Amino acid sequence: MSKIKIEVQNITKIFGEKPQEALAKVKAGMGKQELLEQHTHTLGLHNISLNIEEGEIFVIMGLSGSGKSTLIRHFNRLIDPSDGHIIIDGEDVMEMDVKQLEDFRRRKISMVFQSFGLMPHYTVVDNVAYALEVRGVKKAERIAKATEWLETVGLAGYENLYPRQLSGGQQQRVGLARALAADTDVILMDEAFSALDPLIRSQMQEQLLELQNRLQKTIVFITHDLSEALRIGSRIAILKDGELSQIGTPEEILLNPSDDYVREFVKEVNRASVLTVEAIMRKPRLCLENETHQEALTKIEAVGIEWGWVLTNNRYQGMVTRAQLKKAIAENSQETLAQLANNSVVVTQSTTVEGALPSAIGNKYPLPVVDQNGKLWGVVTPDSLTRAIEKETDEVSS
Ligand SMILES: Nc1ncnc2c1ncn2[C@@H]1O[C@H](COP(=O)(O)OP(=O)(O)OP(=O)(O)O)[C@@H](O)[C@H]1O
Ligand SMILES: [Mg+2]
The missing domain is CATH 3.10.580.10 (CBS-domain)
Structure with missing residues (x-):
């Protein structure tokens, strides 16, 4: 049994002015739609519990608005829960003080954002080297490391350009290189490949699997593409309207979809190209x-x-x-x-x-x-x- 890296314990997130009042209503049984219409609060996540193991690629999928980004933003505490706990390496992220949280974000957890999140006034190589800069790594060393990662993601030669001079897909790869250069145990990837065209996307998936074999990080990967989820995920969690529909290995999801929502996703994929002989x-x-x-x-x-x-x-x-x-x-x-x-x-x-x-x-x-x-x-x-x-x-x- 592998070690549990991230424990999500009964997380509920409500967006709005008075989340605690809304939480009481949700606990009394009020649904997402009713809460929004009658109380103008959004139920982003409702009572989510799951464990992510060390060294796995854990995929979170679901339709737009199902709560994927909201969930992983709890992991590095970009979002505070309305209820519940996130435990990483046995430590409750809500218990961390400012200093601990800063250190945690620098050393333990990095993120590739859905919207790239690059710094516009930094060159590509400086963007990638940033995580090392804040950790006090010397300039020559961090530039060397960053250059190496840029090469890995297929961007050799782009080091001294600025993000705006790159295409969306290239910017996304800079984001990935930056997360890899940070060399944290946990990497959060929010739709990290969605802006890539199919061929590059497939190459990046391949590369991620190869890197993962070598580096054994814990990767939490969001996608709304089931084929991608099945290809790279050790396990997949499927969210619907802020609730967990199903969690399982690719085979379990393919062979035993838990409800119509999951079945709709499964219908879209070519099983023969995903199902392995195992x-x-x-x-x-x-x-x-x-x-x-x-x-x-x-x-x-x-x-x-x-x-x-x-x-x-x-x-x-x-x-x-x-x-x-x-x-x-x-x-x-x-x-x-x-x-x-x-x-x-x-x-x-x-x-x-x-x-x-x-x-x-x-x-x-x-x-x-x-x-x-x-x-x-x-x-x-x-x-x-x-x-x-x-x-x-x-x-x-x-
Ligand atoms: N800052 C916020 N303020 C208010 N509501 C929010 C906020 N962030 C998210 N939500 C709401 O929470 C729900 C989940 O949003 P989230 O961004 O997590 O979805 P998602 O699954 O990542 O979707 P997508 O695939 O479009 O990125 C949505 O109903 C959204 O409107
Ligand atoms: Mg999102």
């Missing part, structure tokens, strides 16, 4: 390692199947069929099982259904799911792959 694989029926040909054949026949999966020191070698074993026995072959095994095409756990399909089509054998170390995690049958896609077609047509 979600549909099953355990191999029979693994063979040190058996003789005859022993292997006996096991295959006992289970009543046509093939077995061959491992050596727990590493996947290939598959042997009943027919191959019979032939080897008849010919008194001295080959080991591993030598005998067919080296079939393999997929990894993160291969999508769409990606696995070409290798599976026309193949009567399942595809082995093997990781980089050669460990066999499971197998996926051509059937289960087509079923995963058909289910999608059914849902769209129904």
